Amino acid sequence: MLATFGLVSPLEAGIFLVIALVIFGPGKLPDVGKALGKGIKEFKSASQGDDIVQNPTENKSAKLDKVE
Template sequence: MSLGPMEIVLVLVVVLLIFGAKKLPQIGKDLGAGLREFKNSGRELMHSADQPSDQRREE
């Protein structure tokens, strides 16, 4: 399922109405930080899965 331009605009308007214009920058920062942390955790998990199990025990 993909969102078209009208759906995205509708979601943004609803978010603006719910949270207000003053909260949007902080919400964006928090969302970006959360996504960044999620990606970093995924990379760490993939890195640890690539290592043999005996090397993981030494760390």
């Protein structure tokens, strides 16, 4: 038998990735993954009770505004 990671086997994960590729297309798939990762990160911080979610892109834009 194949080793399973959590509740999803590697075969099921591969099928899921192929279906996602067909639905979203190769150009949009990285954006979907990035949004999913960001959502999971925010959910984890909210469930742990962290009130402040740090966004590195906001810090960079604030620094750029001060320079100009």
